[in-house]
Amino acid sequence: MSLRFHALENLAGNGNTEVISTPKITAIFGSNVFTLKTAREFLSDEAYKSLVSSIRSGQKTDRAIANQIASGIRAWAESKGVTHFTHWFQPLTGTTAEKHDSFFTIKSDGTAIEQFEGDALIQQEPDASSFPSGGLRATFEARGYTAWDPSSPAFIMEIGNGKTLCIPTIFVSYTGESLDYKAPLLKALESLNKAAVDVCNYFDRNVTRVTPTLGWEQEYFVIDEAMFNARPDLVMTGRTVYGQSSAKNQQLEDHYFGSIPERVYAYIRDFETECYKLGIPLRTRHNEVAPAQFEVAPIFEEVSVAVDHNSLLMDIMDRVARRHKLRVLLHEKPFAGINGSGKHNNWSMATDTGVNLLAPGKTPKTNLMFLTFFVNTIKAVHDYADVLRASIASAPNDHRLGANEAPPAIISVFIGQYLSKVLSDVKERVSSKFDEQDESMLKIDIHKNIPELLLDNTDRNRTSPFAFTGNKFEFRAVGSSANCANPMTVLNTIMAQTLKQFKEDVDSLIDKGEKKEIAIMHVIREYIVASEKVLFEGDGYSEAWEKEAEKRGLPNVKTTPLALDAMVTDKAKILFESNDVYSHEELEARHEIELEKYIKKVQIESRIMGELATSHILPPAIRYQTLLVNNIRGLKETGLPESAYSNQKQILEKISEHVNSISDLVEKMIEARKTSNNIDNTRAKAIAYQSQVKDKFFDDIRYHADKLELLVDDREWYLPKFRELLFLR
Numbered sequence: 001m002s003l004r005f006h007a008l009e010n011l012a013g014n015g016n017t018e019v020i021s022t023p024k025i026t027a028i029f030g031s032n033v034f035t036l037k038t039a040r041e042f043l044s045d046e047a048y049k050s051l052v053s054s055i056r057s058g059q060k061t062d063r064a065i066a067n068q069i070a071s072g073i074r075a076w077a078e079s080k081g082v083t084h085f086t087h088w089f090q091p092l093t094g095t096t097a098e099k100h101d102s103f104f105t106i107k108s109d110g111t112a113i114e115q116f117e118g119d120a121l122i123q124q125e126p127d128a129s130s131f132p133s134g135g136l137r138a139t140f141e142a143r144g145y146t147a148w149d150p151s152s153p154a155f156i157m158e159i160g161n162g163k164t165l166c167i168p169t170i171f172v173s174y175t176g177e178s179l180d181y182k183a184p185l186l187k188a189l190e191s192l193n194k195a196a197v198d199v200c201n202y203f204d205r206n207v208t209r210v211t212p213t214l215g216w217e218q219e220y221f222v223i224d225e226a227m228f229n230a231r232p233d234l235v236m237t238g239r240t241v242y243g244q245s246s247a248k249n250q251q252l253e254d255h256y257f258g259s260i261p262e263r264v265y266a267y268i269r270d271f272e273t274e275c276y277k278l279g280i281p282l283r284t285r286h287n288e289v290a291p292a293q294f295e296v297a298p299i300f301e302e303v304s305v306a307v308d309h310n311s312l313l314m315d316i317m318d319r320v321a322r323r324h325k326l327r328v329l330l331h332e333k334p335f336a337g338i339n340g341s342g343k344h345n346n347w348s349m350a351t352d353t354g355v356n357l358l359a360p361g362k363t364p365k366t367n368l369m370f371l372t373f374f375v376n377t378i379k380a381v382h383d384y385a386d387v388l389r390a391s392i393a394s395a396p397n398d399h400r401l402g403a404n405e406a407p408p409a410i411i412s413v414f415i416g417q418y419l420s421k422v423l424s425d426v427k428e429r430v431s432s433k434f435d436e437q438d439e440s441m442l443k444i445d446i447h448k449n450i451p452e453l454l455l456d457n458t459d460r461n462r463t464s465p466f467a468f469t470g471n472k473f474e475f476r477a478v479g480s481s482a483n484c485a486n487p488m489t490v491l492n493t494i495m496a497q498t499l500k501q502f503k504e505d506v507d508s509l510i511d512k513g514e515k516k517e518i519a520i521m522h523v524i525r526e527y528i529v530a531s532e533k534v535l536f537e538g539d540g541y542s543e544a545w546e547k548e549a550e551k552r553g554l555p556n557v558k559t560t561p562l563a564l565d566a567m568v569t570d571k572a573k574i575l576f577e578s579n580d581v582y583s584h585e586e587l588e589a590r591h592e593i594e595l596e597k598y599i600k601k602v603q604i605e606s607r608i609m610g611e612l613a614t615s616h617i618l619p620p621a622i623r624y625q626t627l628l629v630n631n632i633r634g635l636k637e638t639g640l641p642e643s644a645y646s647n648q649k650q651i652l653e654k655i656s657e658h659v660n661s662i663s664d665l666v667e668k669m670i671e672a673r674k675t676s677n678n679i680d681n682t683r684a685k686a687i688a689y690q691s692q693v694k695d696k697f698f699d700d701i702r703y704h705a706d707k708l709e710l711l712v713d714d715r716e717w718y719l720p721k722f723r724e725l726l727f728l729r
Contacts, residue, residue, distance in 0.1 A: 004230045004719060007226035007227050007724075008724065011226065028273065030277070030278075034073055034076060042076045043072040044072075055151055063122070065118075066119075067117055069121060074114070078103070081163050083163075084164050085100070085101060085120070086099055086101065086164055087169040089169045089180055090171070090180050090485065091180050092181065094482075095315075097126075099124075101120070101124075123147050123148070126144055126171075145173075151302075152168035152308045178582075181307070181483045181486060184586075185307060185488055185492075188496065192499070195499035196210035196373075196499055198503050199376075203366075203368065206353050207351045207352065207355075212349050213472075214302075214307070214346065214484065215472075217346070218313060218314075219480050220294060221290070221293050223326065224725075227720045227724060232611070233609075234327075234329070238329060239329075239396070239399070240334060240722075241609045242609075243719070243721065243722050243725075244706040246723035247723070248291075249337055250290045255287050255289065255293070256288065260285070260286075260287060261729055264294065267320065271317050275309075281299040282296055283298055289338075290338040292726045292727070296313070300348070307484045307488060326729075331396050332394075332480050333396060333399035333400045335722060337722075338726075340399065340400035340480070345474070346473070347475060347491060348471060349495075358472055359470075359471035368520065368521075371422075372524060374419075375423070381411060382533070383498065383531070384571075385411035385534065385554065387494065387567070387575065388411055388466075389411050390490075390564050391491075392486075394481075395560060397477075397479035398558070407476050408545070409556055410549045411555070412465065413466045413467070413468070413534050416468065423528050426528060427525055427529060509522060533552040533554065534554065536549075559690050560686070561687045564591055565683075567591045568588055568591045592682055595683055596686075598690070599689050603673065603689065606689075609666070609701055610670060616718045616719055620717055625655050628655070632648050658707050659708070661700075665700055669701065672693050675692070
């Protein structure tokens with residue numbers, strides 16, 4: 001019996017829906033997190049104040065105080081049954097990493113004790129040789145450092161009956177270059193904080209800190225584990241490289257917001273409980289559009305913590321799914337013909353005075369501040385659309401971007417009709433020269449034309465990659481498997497750069513004698529005029545938009561190898577270095593790493609396509625050919641006319657055509673892969689894999705394989721079909 005039929009036979013036995021009942025969410029929320037409330041209980045006043053300063057203002061912790069903090073964290077962890085700790089970090093592999101050490105040690109006299117000192121809290125030295133470095137480190141130069149990030153609280157990860165204390169850290173090389181996603185993100189956040197505070201001080205001198213916020217929406221698929229194991233392509237790549245669409249997919253749209261299937265519901269409740277213990281503030285869960293697709297979303301948090309929580313969530317979702325004999329798919333496009341999955345990044349900025357800078361206010365002054373940050377965001381996206389596009393580029397996301405459920409590769413901004421009119425009014429009423437109308441516009445028209453905007457004054461545009469949704473911008477083009485840190489690093493950096501330029505432009509006019517508010521209005525007008533071509537209110541899926549975008553000069557880079565070029569332009573190097581986010585060398589290294597990732601992922605997909613074609617697609621087709629041949633021969637021998645077996649002959653001819661085509665195309669694909677492997681230049685190799693391997697062969701091979709799935713006797717077919725993967729649980 002094939003794995004497919006074994007999985008189908010045992011499917012009914014996988015229906016465990018029992019979940020241990022939990023108390024109210026508030027009773028368990030953050031119970032495995034070393035919060036400030038917990039710190040108050042386990043730390044001295046001196047240590048507590050030092051920790052608070054480190055979290056809120058980034059002040060370095062004195063080593064002596066670090067010993068006290070470490071001792072308090074250990075006492076808390078041991079009270080919960082923890083025996084080991086790890087520095088938890090996010091290397092450029094795209095996953096999280098950890099190396100566990102025990103509190104246990106032996107003193108010089110042989111006495112065994114439990115110990116966790118400040119040095120172990122603040123810094124450790126994991127082997128960096130096997131993590132991607134893009135040439136920053138040679139393999140024999142293994143030293144790397146993890147350094148404590150106090151802005152993200154320590155937490156306890158429970159795996160089975162084991163518990164591990166996790167210390168969130170950054171990861172850098174011996175020579176100081178960042179080797180992770182977190183270190184550049186923290187630098188970008190600090191750069192934006194400084195630039196945003198300077199601009200906020202035009203309106204409110206009490207603002208001393210601006211914190212970017214993030215609310216991600218995580219889409220994912222859930223399928224039966226046995227079905228998953230019977231699909232080697234899912235095991236190896238996270239997506240199905242073959243598969244004919246089932247008769248019913250998502251065309252009835254009956255799955256969207258429908259009742260969550262009981263088995264999946266039990267799984268969701270289980271992983272939500274784990275998340276609540278870790279302080280992840282999940283709020284929303286629902287069925288998505290595609291069958292077997294779901295979404296989970298939290299309450300907004302500070303960006304750095306939100307990024308950590310999303311990385312944790314993906315790990316938890318995978319581990320908990322296995323408990324339920326399910327598998328979670330985070331690939332951007334696991335199934336052809338139905339929607340893929342994204343990770344919408346809802347982004348805004350909040351001041352320490354309690355103001356959301358992207359929420360319109362009730363007075364001319366607060367609305368002018370809103371308009372300032374709103375227009376600066378549009379200008380940032382316009383000026384650095386190519387860099388923003390590069391931040392979401394990956395092999396799996398290439399399958400999704402531009403398909404009819406995801407934004408296109410063209411970066412544009414949707415703001416809605418109401419705000420479009422507001423910007424148009426500002427552009428028309430504020431003249432290019434200074435005159436008396438400027439002041440009247442400020443005093444009357446801003447108040448009149450930007451009243452307190454209600455959230456529903458901006459419609460949603462699901463085809464826009466970057467849309468304003470009332471009090472935040474939603475970056476919809478981020479892929480579901482991505483680490484949020486990468487797009488957030490870019491978005492916060494380009495915003496910082498634009499705000500710095502804005503302040504220079506405004507100050508220049510003030511120095512010439514203009515009133516502050518009038519100078520601000522003139523620069524806003526200039527920015528509206530300079531960036532209006534990036535605004536688009538229509539259907540981003542349409543061919544007409546592609547043509548219009550080309551006329552406007554907006555980039556439309558559809559493939560990852562070319563999209564990544566934007567990372568290493570002179571413009572990008574100046575952007576990131578001037579904001580102290582990446583050095584030139586770090587940018588070049590990350591460009592190299594992303595290209596290598598692309599090559600490896602396409603290479604693996606190519607290999608599994610070839611392997612499955614040879615071992616799973618062609619054998620049942622050839623057996624069915626033999627069955628047809630014997631049938632035709634038998635009918636001939638009985639003396640029946642050719643009309644009696646003409647249909648069998650047609651089926652036989654079609655199968656033979658597809659079998660021969662697959663065999664020929666796979667051989668050619670293998671040769672193309674060998675040719676690509678001989679290319680030394682990484683960028684050229686990535687382009688070759690994209691154009692000469694993936695684009696040239698993947699769809700054609702799949703076409704013939706999927707046709708065979710329709711023709712071959714279902715009892716002969718090895719691979720679980722889409723109707724089984726998506727609808728049977």
